[in-house]
Amino acid sequence: MSLFNLQQELKERICNAAREQFGVELQQLAADTPPKPELGDLAFPVSFELAKLVKQATGEKVAPRAIAEKLKTELENVPEVARVEIAGAGYINVFFDRAKLLHLFTTLPGTAGVSPASAREPCSPKDAGETPAVPDKMMVEHTSINPNKAAHIGHVRNAVLGDTFVRILQAAGDTVEVQNYIDNTGVQVADVVVGFLHLEAMNLEKIKDLDASLTPDYPFDYYCWDLYTEVGLFYRDGNPNNDPNPEKLKMRTKVLHAIEEGNNRIAELADYVATRNVECILNTMERLGIRYDLLARESEILHLHFWERAFELMKNKGVIRLETEGRHAGCWVMPFESHTGTDEHESDKIIVRSNGTVTYTGKDIAYQLWKLGKLGLDFHYKIFRNYHDGHITWVTTTDAKAEEKVSGERPHFGGGAKVYNVIDSRQSYPQEIVARGVAAVVPEVGEDASVHFSYDLVALSPAACGELGIELSEEDRARPYIEMSGRKGLGVKADDLINQLEAGALVEVEKRNAELSDENKRTTAHEVAIAALRYFLLKFTRNTVIAFDFKEALSFEGETGPYCQYAAVRAGSIFRKLDNEILQNADALLAGVDSNPELQTRISEILSGEIGTEIWSLLILTQQLDEVIALCRKSAEPANLAKYTFSVARGFSRFYQRDENRILAEKDDVRRAVLITVTRIVRSQLTTALSILGINVPEQM
Numbered sequence: 246m247s248l249f250n251l252q253q254e255l256k257e258r259i260c261n262a263a264r265e266q267f268g269v270e271l272q273q274l275a276a277d278t279p280p281k282p283e284l285g286d287l288a289f290p291v292s293f294e295l296a297k298l299v300k301q302a303t304g305e306k307v308a309p310r311a312i313a314e315k316l317k318t319e320l321e322n323v324p325e326v327a328r329v330e331i332a333g334a335g336y337i338n339v340f341f342d343r344a345k346l347l348h349l350f351t352t353l354p355g356t357a358g359v360s361p362a363s364a365r366e367p368c369s370p371k372d373a374g375e376t377p378a379v380p381d382k383m384m385v386e387h388t389s390i391n392p393n394k395a396a397h398i399g400h401v402r403n404a405v406l407g408d409t410f411v412r413i414l415q416a417a418g419d420t421v422e423v424q425n426y427i428d429n430t431g432v433q434v435a436d437v438v439v440g441f442l443h444l445e446a447m448n449l450e451k452i453k454d455l456d457a458s459l460t461p462d463y464p465f466d467y468y469c470w471d472l473y474t475e476v477g478l479f480y481r482d483g484n485p486n487n488d489p490n491p492e493k494l495k496m497r498t499k500v501l502h503a504i505e506e507g508n509n510r511i512a513e514l515a516d517y518v519a520t521r522n523v524e525c526i527l528n529t530m531e532r533l534g535i536r537y538d539l540l541a542r543e544s545e546i547l548h549l550h551f552w553e554r555a556f557e558l559m560k561n562k563g564v565i566r567l568e569t570e571g572r573h574a575g576c577w578v579m580p581f582e583s584h585t586g587t588d589e590h591e592s593d594k595i596i597v598r599s600n601g602t603v604t605y606t607g608k609d610i611a612y613q614l615w616k617l618g619k620l621g622l623d624f625h626y627k628i629f630r631n632y633h634d635g636h637i638t639w640v641t642t643t644d645a646k647a648e649e650k651v652s653g654e655r656p657h658f659g660g661g662a663k664v665y666n667v668i669d670s671r672q673s674y675p676q677e678i679v680a681r682g683v684a685a686v687v688p689e690v691g692e693d694a695s696v697h698f699s700y701d702l703v704a705l706s707p708a709a710c711g712e713l714g715i716e717l718s719e720e721d722r723a724r725p726y727i728e729m730s731g732r733k734g735l736g737v738k739a740d741d742l743i744n745q746l747e748a749g750a751l752v753e754v755e756k757r758n759a760e761l762s763d764e765n766k767r768t769t770a771h772e773v774a775i776a777a778l779r780y781f782l783l784k785f786t787r788n789t790v791i792a793f794d795f796k797e798a799l800s801f802e803g804e805t806g807p808y809c810q811y812a813a814v815r816a817g818s819i820f821r822k823l824d825n826e827i828l829q830n831a832d833a834l835l836a837g838v839d840s841n842p843e844l845q846t847r848i849s850e851i852l853s854g855e856i857g858t859e860i861w862s863l864l865i866l867t868q869q870l871d872e873v874i875a876l877c878r879k880s881a882e883p884a885n886l887a888k889y890t891f892s893v894a895r896g897f898s899r900f901y902q903r904d905e906n907r908i909l910a911e912k913d914d915v916r917r918a919v920l921i922t923v924t925r926i927v928r929s930q931l932t933t934a935l936s937i938l939g940i941n942v943p944e945q946m
Contacts, residue, residue, distance in 0.1 A: 248868035249368040250345070251325055252276060252287065255339065258319045259291055266315055267307075269298045281407070282858045285338030286332065286865060292316065292335035309335030311472040325349065327849075344848035347919065348838045350926050352866060353759045355856055381662030382420045384616050385411050388530065389426040389668070392519040394473045395466035396529050396739040398793065399669070399729065402703045405782045405939065407667040408535040408576060408697065409883045412937045417878045422661060426612070427640075428639070430544050431474070431521035431605075434829040435501040438515045442471040443496060444479060449514045456521060460474055466525035469518065470738065505602075507548055516544075527638070529739050533775060534939050536632065539658050540640040545624050546611055548643045548838075552603055553656050554622055555611035557595075565596050566842040569662075575599030579682055594678055606675050609653035610682045613695050626655055663694055667882065670699040670788055687928040700701050700787040704728045705737065712736055712745060715945030726792030741794075746774035758945050769943045771809050773799070780806030783938060784887040804891050806940055812894035813935060813942040815901055816928035819908055823921070831918035844915070851919050860923055863896040874937070885940070890934040897927045 256274045263269045277288045292309035299307050305770035320329045326344040387407020390400045414421045422495075447455065449470070454467050467908045481487035503511035523540065530536070546552060556577075559565045564579045575791065577597035596607040596812035604845060614620040629640035639655065648655060668676060676697035682691040690718060704726035712719055715737075721727055729736050754761070761769065779892040781798040785791050799809045820828070837845050852861045873889045878880075900906055900923070911917040932942050 246297060247871060249866070249871040251323075251341075251346075255287065255320055255324065255326075259289060259316055259321070260756065262319045263295055264314050267295060267312070267771055269295060269296070269302060271298075279338065282862050285333070286338040286341045287742065288332075288333075289316075289337040289339070291331070292337065294386070294698060296335075301870075302385045308433055308478060312792045312809055313337050317549075333735065339477065340843075342849075343852040344838055344845040345671070347489050347848060347852070347864065347922060350864065351835060351855055351922055382660065383414050383415070384424060384427055384659075384661035384664045385667065386420045386424040386541075386664065387667035387698075388618075389433060390526055391428050392522040392526065393433040393437045394522065394786070395464075396472040396526050397729065398705070398737045398739060400701050401533070401739045401742070401778070402533050402700060402782050402791065403667050403669065404530055405533065405779050406700055407665075407698070407785055408533075408884075408937055409779070409937070410665065411876075411887065412939060413874055413877045415753050415885060416817055416874050416937050419878075422656075422658065423536070423538045425540050426543045427519070427523055427540050429523075429542050430501075430504045430547060431500060432497065433674055434519050435497050435504060436476045437469050437473050437518055438500050438504070438511065441497050441514065441518070442500070442511075444472070444475060449510075449517060452517065454706065464525055465521045467738065469522060469738075473518065474534060474858065502545075502709075505547060507619040509545065523629075531742075532740070532743055532771075533779065534941075536636055538636050538656065539626075540629055540638060540664070540681065541612065541624070542641050543608060545641040546608055546615075547603075549622060549624060550621055551611040551615060551620060552608055553613055555607070558614070558620075558686050559610070559682070562686050564682060573599075579678060579685075596682075606678055607892040609675075610680045610686070613664060613666075613679055613683045614686060615659050616661055616664045617683070617687070617690055617691075617694055619683075619690065620719050623659065626658065627651065634908070637946075663696065665696045666700045666702070670701050670799075673697060673699055696881070697909070698787070701790045703782070703791045703793060706792045706797075709792075710796050713741065743774060743778065745795065746777055747771055747797065749795055751798065753801065753807075754946065761945065765945075769946060771847070772941050772943045773946065776806030776810050778806070778933075780809065780887060783883050786882060786884045800945075806938075809890050809894040809930070809931070810899045810940065810942055811946050812901075813928055813931045814944070814946045815922050816897060816931070817909075817942070819924055820928075822909060827917070828921065830914070834918045835922055847915050848909060848919060852918050856903065858917075859903075860900060862908070863893075864923060864926065866893055866896055867926055870930050870934055873934075886938060888932065890938060893927065893931050893934065897924075897931065898922075900927075 256276065259274060260271050263271050271291070271294070274289070274291055277290065279285045279533040280290050292313040295312050295783050296307055296309045299312075300304060310331060313331045316333060319328045320337070325345050327340045329341070332338050332340045335645055335730055385407055385461060387410075388396075391394050398406075411421050411423050441452055445451075455468070457470060459465055478485060480497075482490055482493075500511055500515070504515045506512065527537075543926070544678065565579050568574050568576050568578055573595060577596045577598050579594045579596060589941060595604055595608075596610070611620065615622065615624075617786040624641035625643060625645050625647055626639045627642045628637055628642065628651055630638040633639075639658070658681075666676060666679075668759065676699075677694075680695040680697070682690045683695050695784065706726055707717060707722045707724065707738065710721075710727050715727075747767075747770050750773035751766060754766050754770045754773065758766065759767070768887050776797040781793060784804060797803075799807060801811055834844075835848075838848065851857055869889070873886055877885050906920055908917060908920045911920060935942060
């Protein structure tokens, strides 16, 4: 039993007592954590709500304190409860048996031990012969970078948020499918193709030769990054402030049509460019510990007729209509009335343009229908990347025979119960249109089946710009943050950002651990850099603008990834210094606590008083991980887990720094066993929380 399950049992007992003693069904039951440990470990204000419900049901007026006294007996019978006190007008304060719970915590697995997200509500009635339901598959689409150039810092926030939410869902017991949508037929890819054809005068063979000649410091996606910028200037006749030249934009239109049509020289060239950029982007994401199950390509949505099927479904359901007059004449639109009045929002409701081309919104509706298993069509699949540890990333294809070349059974893709689309907040209205369009076609899934997991932009602090060699004007240096702008040449490649963080982390590692080998220093620096980056991007709520700062992110003090890592490393270092005999004796001593009343009393004494209560509060905090995971899952807000992780790290640092808690110097066998157990529990839960955040704990820092 975990702390979460213990709390659920207490709630269940209260619900049953309310039903049996007062004839009242509680729909919800709140539990509070008292502001001070001396007031209890858990508080239930339920007596006040029950008094109202009893009066409504029977007309009888019962004092909340009298109700609390009756409920008290139900809770006192739980073995892990030491005592129950009634406070004030009727608060029920529960005090746990600290010795028994310490032993209980040591028997739990070193991960989030239960699945609170899928647990039955404590006040819902039980069914006879009830069996646990199989979790429905959740689908998370994140990263989804246009495959025309290298990933940048904004893409990193998307990927880190999406990947962490995937880890949260998995920790909560969900089955999760991770997708990365590849828009390989879009305008951005077309622009790079224009650059290769018209600025570089390269055909496919020359592009392949160029690719083979590039160095690891300047890979293909970097080359395309620079070329994409040149194409933007080319369209604007060399002036970034000009409007695009309509005649030059015809080159883009011609290339775009050729790519969408497929089976031609330009489409083949575009496919190579997009695929190579995807390979480079996956390399970047691997540095961050991010992988995918499926790369779903837009080209297959077009060529396997997903859009045509969705178009027919939408017309048959009356979801779209053909405009015959006005500025949208000849367009197929979704006639929703909300958010009208701006050109931007009006265009978002256009599904098919008057020239016959399909908008992003239209293609996304087809894709969402497939994700939810409601389209009636499927992709063909082939392996895109086989990782060294056996993980496979698949990619969609039009080749029906591709799977014949693959040994073993592939996963079943699509058909999820709920889809989370990690897309920045600027796309909120188009995403609303997609969700409403899907719900209109298949109303049985509802609008909640397609969730826009939104987030705000990432900027750089002026100091960070300076460290990356970005020149700023005096005006920009006075700003709190600098937004990225391709037109102004303000863009930061993800790999450059990671490289800079690794360089800064290496300085700290060498300063603190000069005895490590060069290889270990570099490995540790990488882990610290990734912790710094991921934690910085996660500690702010999703819809907060972030100004990334290297010094702040890499600090070993304060609310940072390295600080949280360091707490776990400190805990681990204690066990490296302890003899195995001491550890075994401590384990053996506490293993007999249930049958030894004297030992229970001694442990309770150790966990009382100012110092003991501080240790107890830290222990209780470590056992709230499951509850925090459930909250993160429900709210789709990873920042809650980041804040919790920092709280555990800070609590352990206080514990570690107290002279009274020096394990190596402790002579009392029982107290030393308690301190060892507490440290082991903290290390396990802290390491688990960091792992869900995508952060590894090195041996030394």
